[in-house]
Amino acid sequence: MHILATEGLTKRFPTVTALDRLSVTVGSGVTGLVGANGAGKSTLIKILLGLLPASEGTAKVLDLDVATRGAEIRRFVGYMPEHDCLPPDVSATEFVVHLARMSGLPRTAARERAADVLRHVGLAEERYRAIGGYSTGMKQRVKLAQSLVHDPKLIFLDEPTNGLDPRGRDEMLALIRRIGTEFGISVLVTSHLLGELERICDHVIVIDAGRLLRSSAIAEFTHATESITVEVEDGAEQLTARLAELGQTVTPHGRLLVVKVLGPETFDAVRDAAADLDLGLIRLEQGRHRIEDVFREEAAHV
Numbered sequence: 385m386h387i388l389a390t391e392g393l394t395k396r397f398p399t400v401t402a403l404d405r406l407s408v409t410v411g412s413g414v415t416g417l418v419g420a421n422g423a424g425k426s427t428l429i430k431i432l433l434g435l436l437p438a439s440e441g442t443a444k445v446l447d448l449d450v451a452t453r454g455a456e457i458r459r460f461v462g463y464m465p466e467h468d469c470l471p472p473d474v475s476a477t478e479f480v481v482h483l484a485r486m487s488g489l490p491r492t493a494a495r496e497r498a499a500d501v502l503r504h505v506g507l508a509e510e511r512y513r514a515i516g517g518y519s520t521g522m523k524q525r526v527k528l529a530q531s532l533v534h535d536p537k538l539i540f541l542d543e544p545t546n547g548l549d550p551r552g553r554d555e556m557l558a559l560i561r562r563i564g565t566e567f568g569i570s571v572l573v574t575s576h577l578l579g580e581l582e583r584i585c586d587h588v589i590v591i592d593a594g595r596l597l598r599s600s601a602i603a604e605f606t607h608a609t610e611s612i613t614v615e616v617e618d619g620a621e622q623l624t625a626r627l628a629e630l631g632q633t634v635t636p637h638g639r640l641l642v643v644k645v646l647g648p649e650t651f652d653a654v655r656d657a658a659a660d661l662d663l664g665l666i667r668l669e670q671g672r673h674r675i676e677d678v679f680r681e682e683a684a685h686v
């Protein structure tokens with residue numbers, strides 16, 4: 385089953401089209417939603433939660449229509465908003481217990497559940513202190529904890545690494561991965577930092593200006609762009625021409641050539657062509673393009 389599916393989903397604001405005929409499906413697991421600032425990520429999440437009406441098109445979350453079943457969707461889905469939205473004067477424990485009670489849990493169960501989720505996100509003794517004194521990383525953890533407290537099947541995390549230092553970012557990403565694998569909760573996580581999602585997602589959706597650029601399993605993203613970098617002392621142009629004759633896909637960058645790996649024969653072709661032309665090979669390096677490169681390539685074609 386798809387955990388969510390959109391068809392021709394469009395959202396027009398007075399001066400901008402935030403989503404433009406977006407049709408995409410998402411399966412279970414950890415899915416990354418990647419796009420630059422303003423690409424439409426937060427708008428999509430708000431529509432999926434039934435908090436914002438679409439202008440056109442349809443969307444379903446857990447097979448429920450967002451236009452009519454928003455309240456049910458929000459029962460099964462947790463949401464970590466992008467911006468700071470925490471009350472400064474209460475403790476993390478009080479805040480999360482309160483939200484657990486609002487979701488319908490009795491007092492004792494709400495306390496137990498809040499303690500569990502705060503422990504899972506790594507907040508220890510400090511959970512009894514007022515949130516106003518927390519670091520950004522701790523606030524992000526509280527926001528993550530509240531998204532989990534009502535035992536959702538799926539969570540939407542909007543820019544959870546925003547404002548974190550590199551260590552905080554790594555910890556948050558590891559936590560998100562664990563939620564997906566150990567707790568079996570499906571995750572839709574947004575980021576404008578494309579590389580970081582590569583590490584934790586099973587599937588990535590790339591959007592730009594509200595339009596779908598690409599949706600594929602992470603393995604396809606990296607596999608499809610596997611390439612080798614070749615450097616020769618002289619004769620890069622000759623080598624480029626020879627490899628092209630041999631059916632290889634070559635992009636010259638000065639003395640460097642980036643050759644797309646079509647199969648094991650690509651390595652043989654480079655070695656043999658360099659030997660035939662009597663060129664000195666300085667470097668033959670396998671390099672995996674990262675999602676950033678894929679994004680740039682895709683964006684260049686739009």
Ligand SMILES: Nc1ncnc2c1ncn2[C@@H]1O[C@H](COP(=O)(O)OP(=O)(O)OP(=O)(O)O)[C@@H](O)[C@H]1O
Pocket residue numbers: 397398400401402419420421422423424425426427428466543576
């Ligand atoms: N309530 C609104 N009224 C008018 N325009 C809006 C509104 N909400 C979003 N937009 C516009 O829609 C576009 C998409 O915004 P959105 O917040 O969905 O992007 P995003 O990908 O989440 O980016 P960011 O990470 O910067 O929030 C932007 O141009 C934004 O200015």
